[in-house]
Amino acid sequence: MSPTLVEIAKHAGVSRSTVSRVMNDHPNVDQETRARVLSVAENLNYQPNIAARSLASGRTQIIGLAIPTGVTTLFTDPYFPLLIQGITSTCNANDHSVMLWLGEPEYERRTIRQILQGGLIDGVILASALMDDPILAALQKRQLPFVLIGRHVPNEPVSYVDVDNLSSSREMVSYLLRLGRERVATITGPRNMIAGVDRLEGYLMALRERRIPVDPRLIVESDFTEEGGYRSMQRILPFEPDAIFAASDAMAVGAMRAIRDAGKRIPEDIAVAGFDDIPLASRTDPPLTTVRQPIQRMGSVAVETLIDIINHPHAQPRRVLLATDLIIRSSCGSALPR
Amino acid sequence: MSPTLVEIAKHAGVSRSTVSRVMNDHPNVDQETRARVLSVAENLNYQPNIAARSLASGRTQIIGLAIPTGVTTLFTDPYFPLLIQGITSTCNANDHSVMLWLGEPEYERRTIRQILQGGLIDGVILASALMDDPILAALQKRQLPFVLIGRHVPNEPVSYVDVDNLSSSREMVSYLLRLGRERVATITGPRNMIAGVDRLEGYLMALRERRIPVDPRLIVESDFTEEGGYRSMQRILPFEPDAIFAASDAMAVGAMRAIRDAGKRIPEDIAVAGFDDIPLASRTDPPLTTVRQPIQRMGSVAVETLIDIINHPHAQPRRVLLATDLIIRSSCGSALPR
DNA sequence: TGATATCATGAGAGCGTTCCCACGAACGGG
DNA sequence: CCCGTTCGTGGGAACGCTCTCATGATATCA
Numbered sequence: 001m002s003p004t005l006v007e008i009a010k011h012a013g014v015s016r017s018t019v020s021r022v023m024n025d026h027p028n029v030d031q032e033t034r035a036r037v038l039s040v041a042e043n044l045n046y047q048p049n050i051a052a053r054s055l056a057s058g059r060t061q062i063i064g065l066a067i068p069t070g071v072t073t074l075f076t077d078p079y080f081p082l083l084i085q086g087i088t089s090t091c092n093a094n095d096h097s098v099m100l101w102l103g104e105p106e107y108e109r110r111t112i113r114q115i116l117q118g119g120l121i122d123g124v125i126l127a128s129a130l131m132d133d134p135i136l137a138a139l140q141k142r143q144l145p146f147v148l149i150g151r152h153v154p155n156e157p158v159s160y161v162d163v164d165n166l167s168s169s170r171e172m173v174s175y176l177l178r179l180g181r182e183r184v185a186t187i188t189g190p191r192n193m194i195a196g197v198d199r200l201e202g203y204l205m206a207l208r209e210r211r212i213p214v215d216p217r218l219i220v221e222s223d224f225t226e227e228g229g230y231r232s233m234q235r236i237l238p239f240e241p242d243a244i245f246a247a248s249d250a251m252a253v254g255a256m257r258a259i260r261d262a263g264k265r266i267p268e269d270i271a272v273a274g275f276d277d278i279p280l281a282s283r284t285d286p287p288l289t290t291v292r293q294p295i296q297r298m299g300s301v302a303v304e305t306l307i308d309i310i311n312h313p314h315a316q317p318r319r320v321l322l323a324t325d326l327i328i329r330s331s332c333g334s335a336l337p338r
Numbered sequence: 339m340s341p342t343l344v345e346i347a348k349h350a351g352v353s354r355s356t357v358s359r360v361m362n363d364h365p366n367v368d369q370e371t372r373a374r375v376l377s378v379a380e381n382l383n384y385q386p387n388i389a390a391r392s393l394a395s396g397r398t399q400i401i402g403l404a405i406p407t408g409v410t411t412l413f414t415d416p417y418f419p420l421l422i423q424g425i426t427s428t429c430n431a432n433d434h435s436v437m438l439w440l441g442e443p444e445y446e447r448r449t450i451r452q453i454l455q456g457g458l459i460d461g462v463i464l465a466s467a468l469m470d471d472p473i474l475a476a477l478q479k480r481q482l483p484f485v486l487i488g489r490h491v492p493n494e495p496v497s498y499v500d501v502d503n504l505s506s507s508r509e510m511v512s513y514l515l516r517l518g519r520e521r522v523a524t525i526t527g528p529r530n531m532i533a534g535v536d537r538l539e540g541y542l543m544a545l546r547e548r549r550i551p552v553d554p555r556l557i558v559e560s561d562f563t564e565e566g567g568y569r570s571m572q573r574i575l576p577f578e579p580d581a582i583f584a585a586s587d588a589m590a591v592g593a594m595r596a597i598r599d600a601g602k603r604i605p606e607d608i609a610v611a612g613f614d615d616i617p618l619a620s621r622t623d624p625p626l627t628t629v630r631q632p633i634q635r636m637g638s639v640a641v642e643t644l645i646d647i648i649n650h651p652h653a654q655p656r657r658v659l660l661a662t663d664l665i666i667r668s669s670c671g672s673a674l675p676r
Numbered sequence: 677t678g679a680t681a682t683c684a685t686g687a688g689a690g691c692g693t694t695c696c697c698a699c700g701a702a703c704g705g706g
Numbered sequence: 707c708c709c710g711t712t713c714g715t716g717g718g719a720a721c722g723c724t725c726t727c728a729t730g731a732t733a734t735c736a
Contacts, residue, residue, distance in 0.1 A: 002457070004722055015686045020724060028683060050458045051392035052722035055691045060389065065438070080419060088440045097458070100403070100438045102426045119340070119692095120388045120435070280618075342692055353716045358694065366713060390692030393721045457722095 002047040012040040023048060054119070061096045063306055064124040068103035068133055078279065079295060083127060083149065086299025094307055096122075103135065123306045125149060129193045145309040147302050147318070151194045157317045159309060161302045163293045164321040165195050169202030170209075171326060172273050172291055173245050177210055180336030181243035181271055185218035187232040187255060189247045196224075199247040199275060215239070222251055229254025237262050242270055243332070249274035249281045249290055256284060256331070267333030277327050287329035294322050340385040350378040361386060392457070399434045401644055402462040406441035406471055416617065417633060421465060421487065424637025432645055434460075441473065461644045463487060469532050483647040485640050485656070489532045495655045497647060499640045501631045502659040503533050507540030508547075509664055510611050510629055511583050515548055518674035519581035519609055523556035525570040525593060527585045534562075537585040537613060553577070560589055567592025575600050580608055581670070587612035587619045587628055594622060594669070605671030615665050625667035632660050 005023075009016040014033060021029050022037040040046075054060040065087055067080065084100075091098050099121060123145035126135060131152070139146045140158065148160035176184050186203045189196025200219070207214055217239045222228035229251030233244065237258065244259075246252035252274030259270050266272055266286060274281060277292035305318050343361075347354040352371060359367050360375040378384075392398040403425055405418065422438075429436050437459060461483035464473060469490070477484045478496065486498035514522050524541045527534025538557070545552055555577045560566035567589025571582065575596065582597075584590035590612030597608050604610055604624060612619060615630035643656050 005724095006722080016723085017686060017725090018684080021685090024724085028685090030684060033684080049393070049722050051389045051398065052691090053724075054389035055387070055393050055693085056722075056724040058691080058724095062437075084438070085440055088438060092439075098438045099400075100422070100426060100436045101430075102423055344692080354693085355695090355716060356714080359715090362694085366715090368714060371714080387692050390721090391694075393723085394692075394694040396694095396721085 002049070003044045004049070008037065008041050008044060008046050011044065012037045058119065060120055060122055062099055062121050063091065063096055063303070064099045064101060064121045065127065066101045066103060066124055066135060067127045068130065068135065079276070080127070082295040083299045086296035087125060087303055088299075090300040090303040094303065096303070096307065123147070123310045125302050125306055129195065131192055131194050131197075143313075145306060145313060147306045147309065149298065149302055151198060151319075151321070154319070159305060159318040161298055161305055161318075161320045162194070162322070163295075163298060163324055165198035166202045166205070167321075168291045168293075168324040168326075169199040169245065169247070169275065170206045171202075172275070172289075173203045173206035174209070175289075175326065175328075176243045176245060176271055176273060176332060177206065177212070179243075179271065179332060179334070181332075182212075183215070183218065183239075183241045184243040184245060185220075185236045185239070185241035187220050187222045187229055187236070187244065187246045187251050189222065189224050191221060193224075196221075196247060203245060222247075224248045224250060226250045226254035226257075230258045233258035234262075237264075243273070244270060245273045245275075247275050249276040249278040249288060252288055252290070252331075253280065253284060256288075267331055271332035273332055281327075282329065284331070286331045289329045289332045290327050292325040292327050294324065298322055340387070341382045342387070346375065346379050346382060346384050349382065350375045396457065398458055398460055400437050400459050401429060401434055401641070402437045402439060402459045403465065404439045404441060404462055404473060405465045406468065406473065417614070418465070420633040421637045424634035425463060425641055426637075428638040428641040432641065434641070434645065461485070461648045463640050463644055469530055469535075481651075483644060483651060485644045485647065487636065487640055489536065489657075489659070492657075497643060497656040499636055499643055499656075499658045500532070500660070501633075501636060501662055503536035504540045504543070505659075506629045506631075506662040506664075507537040507583065507585070507613065508544045509540075510613070510627075511541045511544035512547070513627075513664065513666075514581045514583060514609055514611060514670060515544065515550070517581075517609065517670060517672065519670075520550075521553070521556065521577075521579045522581040522583060523558075523574045523577070523579035525558050525560045525567055525574070525582065525584045525589050527560065527562050529559060531562075534559075534585060541583060560585075562586045562588060564588045564592035564595075568596045571596035572600075575602075581611070582608060583611045583613075585613050587614040587616045587626060590626055590628070590669075591618065591622060594626075605669055609670035611670055619665075620667065622669070624669045627667045627670045628665050630663040630665050632662065636660055 005016045005019050009019045012019065014037060018029065018033060019037050022034050023041070050060060065084070088098050121144070124139060125147050126133070126139065127149040128135065129150065148158055149162065150160060151162040151165070152158050152160050173184055186200065188200040191197060204214060218236060218241055220232040220235050222232040224247070229246055232251065233255035236244065244255050246255050252272055256266055256272055259266055259272070264270055272288065274288050274290035277290045281288040281290050301320055301322065305320060309318065343354045343357050347357045350357065352375060356367060356371060357375050360372050361379070388398060403422070426436050459482070462477060463485050464471070464477065465487040466473065486496055487500065488498060489500040490496050490498045511522060524538065526538040529535060542552060556574060556579055558570040558573050560570040562585070567584055570589065571593035574582065582593050584593050590610055594604060594610055597604055597610070602608055610626065612626050612628040615628045619626040619628050639658055639660065643658060647656065
């Protein structure tokens with residue numbers, strides 16, 4: 001095992017208090033002493049015992065990452081891997097560790113208890129797609145600092161980090177309209193996911209800006225899956241859309257298949273736009289115009305935000321929206337002749 | 339915060355020792371006392387403080403999951419999500435927690451230290467695709483229990499859990515041969531990944547069993563990516579294969595594209611078989627015959643194995659190989675007429 | 677120059693557990 | 707009936723750290 005504070009102290013000829021101060025970057029330590037202690041610690045390969053530190057200080061430098069796995073579809077694209085990568089790397093950079101929970105219905109209650117109590121954790125990142133996740137309520141009840149991945153209702157005092165779904169999809173739909181498309185349809189995500197709601201709202205906003213009346217037959221709610229996209233497109237096709245904005249690339253791919261099966265051409269007859277920029281998007285036929293999200297970045301920002309909250313628990317809730325990139329490929333063609 | 343042992347003791351009218359015994363399922367506690375303590379603990383919503391327990395006992399009930407992210411390709415299929423899911427759920431079931439490290443070159447040294455020392459962790463699951471991962475060496479040096487995901491050289495005393503790559507690919511290639519294919523080629527994975535090596539070995543073994551001479555021009559090493567599969571297939575095509583066994587579905591998909599681009603038909607001219615059964619495999623044209631791995635199961639078994647090792651540190655290394663399923667779709671056609 | 681603030685350091689207590697040992701009660705065998 | 711076990715229980719010590727307070731040395735100001 002690693003040596004203890006006392007051993008370092010002995011070797012450096014100081015008290016364990018001084019070593020502790022050095023290790024924690026406290027001021028009021030003589031430059032020379034600090035250097036000596038540091039060098040001894042380095043030589044002996046000292047690593048503070050996290051459990052002891054935690055017990056004494058109440059801080060663990062561990063943050064929990066809770067991902068309720070209700071929505072299995074999310075595992076088919078690299079969303080979570082990227083998110084997790086962003087989170088862990090930023091944690092590392094900030095000397096924190098990540099504890100992972102994938103919420104399973106069966107263990108959820110036990111897990112929640114474990115997360116909230118036990119004192120093991122300084123804060124939680126909740127990456128739930130659902131707006132009404134039960135963990136959220138539990139989290140709010142306790143004093144544990146937490147950050148949501150995904151926007152939340154603005155009148156509740158919760159901190160969150162999200163992609164700017166609303167602006168992104170508004171921009172995308174505006175783009176379709178600018179190309180000269182006149183009957184732009186949309187396949188939305190589920191209404192209980194904020195991403196679904198926001199992306200629909202962006203669609204509506206773009207129409208409103210151009211004073212284009214909303215045709216409810218051109219709006220179909222789906223579930224972010226390819227299969228769902230396929231079926232939804234089939235329902236939309238009879239109403240003669242000339243463009244489709246799918247709220248996820250997976251659904252866009254499904255929609256493309258439906259369009260093909262109906263004997264229509266992309267983009268000549270119907271322009272297709274997606275959201276997410278999954279790897280497949282660049283290899284569809286034709287390549288898919290879509291919105292790229294800074295997923296990894298979002299993980300990073302979530303960690304930074306959480307650490308900030310942990311350090312300043314009584315400040316205002318933080319709300320961060322990240323900008324996206326419009327990735328223009330050929331599935332929407334170019335501007336139509338007027 | 340959660341109440342402490344002493345508070346439970348006070349309410350139950352016993353000493354903290356007795357409460358501790360109850361919480362840890364020690365024998366030699368009166369039935370009635372045990373019941374009383376348990377009920378008090380339940381009422382007060384008691385949760386043991388993990389830091390304190392760890393400090394006193396040296397055990398944390400936390401296992402580390404280290405995934406070196408060198409190979410980014412692995413993030414494009416749901417391998418890791420499934421693995422992680424298997425690991426976390428089994429950890430939950432066994433009252434353990436998961437600490438996650440995605441190894442990044444930059445932080446690796448710090449991370450290793452953190453993993454190995456600090457006493458935070460009871461054991462490690464190392465899900466590295468590489469055979470010569472530097473973390474492995476560090477891990478072996480210390481006394482920390484660990485389990486590898488992925489087979490390892492048999493003469494070193496390390497425990498591992500893996501899919502039976504060798505038998506699986508031998509079976510697949512045998513299947514192709516049984517269908518009457520005579521020039522079966524293979525696109526292998528990298529030589530520094532055990533999965534790549536084993537799957538090639540299975541291919542060779544199947545040929546050997548039928549006394550079919552190995553044509554080295556029909557064997558091309560690649561990198562598990564679609565792009566790699568595409569290029570490799572292009573190199574193989576001139577040598578007139580009538581079947582191709584790709585060591586991953588991603589490569590198989592690339593190979594299919596190359597075959598198409600060369601104007602050949604699947605499966606009439608060339609049968610295609612993959613490995614992994616990624617979601618896409620069932621939706622290629624034609625649907626891909628492949629090998630399904632019990633990835634989630636593998637995670638579960640790894641956890642169980644690790645916990646067993648933690649409890650019995652001096653036993654023999656455990657080596658587990660899991661069986662796979664041959665998923666027969668239409669990319670290999672049916673038996674050719676003789 | 678004496679009173680006061682600042683700095684570098686050390687010592688003690690405490691964080692919530694587990695582990696070890698001690699103690700009395702109950703029990704059984706000689 | 708006494709002595710050695712076994713059982714249920716309690717108390718002390720320890721785990722390795724942080725935090726608060728005390729102390730003496732040095733710097734600052736009137």
